[in-house]
Amino acid sequence: MSKTTIQIPKHIFEDIIEAGRKFSVAEDELEDFLLATNQDFLKKMRRLRVAHNSGRLGNWQKLKAKYGL
Numbered sequence: 001m002s003k004t005t006i007q008i009p010k011h012i013f014e015d016i017i018e019a020g021r022k023f024s025v026a027e028d029e030l031e032d033f034l035l036a037t038n039q040d041f042l043k044k045m046r047r048l049r050v051a052h053n054s055g056r057l058g059n060w061q062k063l064k065a066k067y068g069l
Contacts, residue, residue, distance in 0.1 A: 035041055051057050063069070 048057070
């Protein structure tokens, strides 16, 4: 066996992959919760939404072109 290769049963490998997926979902949900309960963040987003809806923010297409996005 190579020094850079390990062997584990397939079902254990599949469990590791599934745990990674579940962690990713939990991480996203935690981030959503933390943002949704952060009053400073919510105030900022509300102000930015009003600015966006009133046309006071930059044109997205122009910004993408300018910064190569």
